[in-house]
Amino acid sequence: MDVSRVTRSKKAAKSSYDRLGKWYDLFVSPFEGEFIDTGLHKVQAAPGEVILEIGFGTGQGILKLARAVGNSGxxxxxxxxxKMCEITRLKVEKAGFSKWVQLISGDALSLPFPGSSFNAIFMSFTLELFDTPEIPLVLKECQRVLKKDGRLCVVAMKQKHDPTPMLKLYEWAHRIFPNYIDCRPIFVREMLEEASFHILDTADFSSWGLPVEVVVCRNVKK
Structure with a gap:
């Protein structure tokens, strides 16, 4: 699977998102909202569940997940x-969810949680930010912290075996301006299957001519 590499360092990524944080809801969130909501609907968070969101940004998903699981979850x-942690923490406090929401600044390559901790994991426009060799490692960490038969929902830009001119142009821009166009398309379903997740559902969308895929799968490997 031929996927563009991520050349930006983790330090540069952290600095970029710290700077972007205060503008994120204005310029980025409106374009991602529809796809995030679709993923949240498909992950089917239920009262009392314990759920992890990786790469929560300014908290759009965190707030909806917190509402879905309630104070028993x-x-x-x-x-x-x-900066994203700071912004989201303020939103969580304002919504009155602080008692059952915990936010951590860290790297998903090493999740600071015991094995079999979660009923579900949600990830939107995050998996494609990891360099190609890191993606299997992130998915392995997801398997470790998920309960057996736990769900993983990934919303991501989708690579195609026959990319459109628009997709090729976007990838070119990603290579030239990695600090500004950081997401790049990946083979979402194929990568999850390679990691031994069992695919439950998929949905395809388009954002400004760029393909987006929502995939829900189950952790069958323990």
């Missing part, structure tokens, strides 16, 4: 950006 979030 628990929501955890991990994001590389301290």
């Amino acid at each position: 628990r929501i955890y979030g991990i994001d590389i950006s301290n």
Whole structure:
């Protein structure tokens, strides 16, 4: 599977998202909202469940997950950006969800949670930010912290075996301006299958001519 590489360092990524944080809801979130909502609907968070969101950004998913599990459940979030944590924590406090939401600044390559901790994991426009050799490692960490038969929902830009001119142009821009166009398309379903997840459902969308895929799968490997 031929996928563009990520050349930006983790330090540069963290710095970029720290700077972007205060503008994220204005310029980025409106374009991602439809796809995030689709993923949240498909992950089917239920009262009392314990769920992790990786790369929660400014908290759009965290707040909806917290509302879905209620105070009998628990929501955890991990994001590389301290600024994103700060913004989302304020939103969580304002919504009154602080008692069952915990946010952590860190890297999903090493999740700071015991094995079999979660009923589900949600990830939107995050998996494609990891360099290609890192993606299997992130998915392995997801398997470790998910309960057996736990769900993983990934919303991501989708690579195609026959990319459109628009997709090729976007990838060119990603290679030239990696600090500004950081997401790049990946083979979402194929990568999850390679990691031994059992695919439950998929949905395809388009955003400004760029393909987006929502995949829900089950952890069958323990």
